[in-house]
Amino acid sequence: MAIVRLRGQLEKLVGSSELTIEGGTVTELLKALEEEHSGLEGWILDERGVLRRHINVFVNGEPAEPDSAVDDKDKIEILPAISGG
Amino acid sequence: MTELLVGTRKGLFVLEGEPGGAFEITTRAFVGEPVDYAMRDPRTGRLFAAVSSPFWGPRIWFTDGEPDGGDWQPARGVALPKGGTEALKRIWVIVAGEADGVVYAGGDPGVLFESRDNGQTWQLNQALWEHPTRPRWRRDSGGLSVHSIVPWPGEPDRLALAISAAGVWLTDDGGASWSHGNEGIVADYLPEEARTSAIDLCVHHLERAPLRPERLFLQFHGGVYRSDDAGRSWTDIAAGLPHDFGFPVVLDPADPDSAYVIPVTTEDRVTDGRVVVWETRDAGATWTPRDRGLPQENAWLSMLRQSFAATGSGAGLELYFGATSGEIFGSGDAGASWFGVASRLPAIASVRAG
Numbered sequence: 001m002a003i004v005r006l007r008g009q010l011e012k013l014v015g016s017s018e019l020t021i022e023g024g025t026v027t028e029l030l031k032a033l034e035e036e037h038s039g040l041e042g043w044i045l046d047e048r049g050v051l052r053r054h055i056n057v058f059v060n061g062e063p064a065e066p067d068s069a070v071d072d073k074d075k076i077e078i079l080p081a082i083s084g085g
Numbered sequence: 086m087t088e089l090l091v092g093t094r095k096g097l098f099v100l101e102g103e104p105g106g107a108f109e110i111t112t113r114a115f116v117g118e119p120v121d122y123a124m125r126d127p128r129t130g131r132l133f134a135a136v137s138s139p140f141w142g143p144r145i146w147f148t149d150g151e152p153d154g155g156d157w158q159p160a161r162g163v164a165l166p167k168g169g170t171e172a173l174k175r176i177w178v179i180v181a182g183e184a185d186g187v188v189y190a191g192g193d194p195g196v197l198f199e200s201r202d203n204g205q206t207w208q209l210n211q212a213l214w215e216h217p218t219r220p221r222w223r224r225d226s227g228g229l230s231v232h233s234i235v236p237w238p239g240e241p242d243r244l245a246l247a248i249s250a251a252g253v254w255l256t257d258d259g260g261a262s263w264s265h266g267n268e269g270i271v272a273d274y275l276p277e278e279a280r281t282s283a284i285d286l287c288v289h290h291l292e293r294a295p296l297r298p299e300r301l302f303l304q305f306h307g308g309v310y311r312s313d314d315a316g317r318s319w320t321d322i323a324a325g326l327p328h329d330f331g332f333p334v335v336l337d338p339a340d341p342d343s344a345y346v347i348p349v350t351t352e353d354r355v356t357d358g359r360v361v362v363w364e365t366r367d368a369g370a371t372w373t374p375r376d377r378g379l380p381q382e383n384a385w386l387s388m389l390r391q392s393f394a395a396t397g398s399g400a401g402l403e404l405y406f407g408a409t410s411g412e413i414f415g416s417g418d419a420g421a422s423w424f425g426v427a428s429r430l431p432a433i434a435s436v437r438a439g
Contacts, residue, residue, distance in 0.1 A: 041164075042142060042164050043141045043142065047166065047172045047173065048168070048169060048171070048172050049167070052141065052142055053139075054140045083140075
């Protein structure tokens with residue numbers, strides 16, 4: 001299982017800053033996260049199952065894509081993207 | 086004491102004050118996030134805010150406590166069907182229904198949500214979502230939005246909607262089925278040959294006269310219209326206005342012959358150097374300018390469709406409108422005179438008064 005770290009609004013919704021979730025790719029892991037914690041439904045993935053545009057996912061500190069592989073013990077962080085201008 | 090709920094590009098502002106006097110900003114909430122609409126349900130006192138987070142998506146929040154408190158809760162079910170090809174983009178309006186516990190919300194892409202538990206959980210109206218004409222609905226520059234929801238006082242199953250750009254929609258069976266109410270509306274942005282069968286009608290705002298519910302007023306994308314048959318057909322009443330373009334319209338609930346509009350130029354969608362609210366008290370036969378106290382030179386303001394609000398009625402009708410330049414103007418005497426309520430706010434998307 002991967003270790004998912006949550007901050008801010010997501011942490012508040014789940015009531016925990018760290019979870020363990022199973023998933024072979026980033027998208028699979030995020031879907032599993034929503035299924036296990038229904039309060040997160042729609043916050044990270046939209047209704048189509050697409051990662052929201054201004055959300056970044058990191059795997060072991062490296063920026064990841066929706067189809068990036070996730071291995072056992074990987075550390076996943078879900079963060080708002082930089083914005084402004 | 087009047088409460089103004091002001092949705093802006095950078096959060097919700099709550100202002101309190103007396104007409105003609107100073108208004109104080111008492112609360113900021115959702116700081117830095119776009120708040121497209123906010124309203125307080127007069128039946129329960131519950132406060133709602135439609136927030137379009139650029140990160141976490143569009144959502145309805147509600148609280149029964151103080152607006153600056155920490156007990157805002159995200160409502161559940163404000164979403165399109167999972168696994169489809171579209172995602173909810175924005176909530177444009179939230180309206181108290183007629184039946185106990187019923188609240189409606191409209192949004193983009195042309196969707197209506199209904200709650201039966203005072204706004205905690207919501208369901209998508211399937212009949213509108215699956216309407217066979219939907220492929221002919223057209224997005225305008227603001228999206229494809231259900232922005233006006235007008236219940237029928239005392240008749241919970243009767244409802245009218247306006248969609249930009251898909252015209253007026255009516256239901257008499259609580260939303261199980263919907264019919265079009267567009268007869269008489271002329272879309273001069275379409276070729277003449279296409280106008281009679283057009284469904285992509287860019288209604289900007291819709292209001293119902295509560296004391297005569299079969300009467301509605303509509304600000305169109307070029308035209309101001311009145312219906313006396315519950316929205317089935319429409320008569321253009323824009324003659325006498327300096328421009329027939331505008332976004333919001335409000336009514337005096339005590340007078341079914343009343344309406345207020347803020348005309349802007351067709352070319353650039355701003356006031357033409359002067360800010361003037363126009364009032365009719367004869368159902369649109371004549372219009373009277375109401376500009377005492379409003380800026381009369383070098384004023385190029387833009388007011389969005391949800392940014393004009395009324396509370397009270399008759400001679401004590403209070404009117405408030407906000408501009409994308411962050412100013413709010415108010416009147417405590419049904420538009421006879423105006424005063425500055427606030428300035429230097431972020432761009433204003435909506436104003437509700439109560």
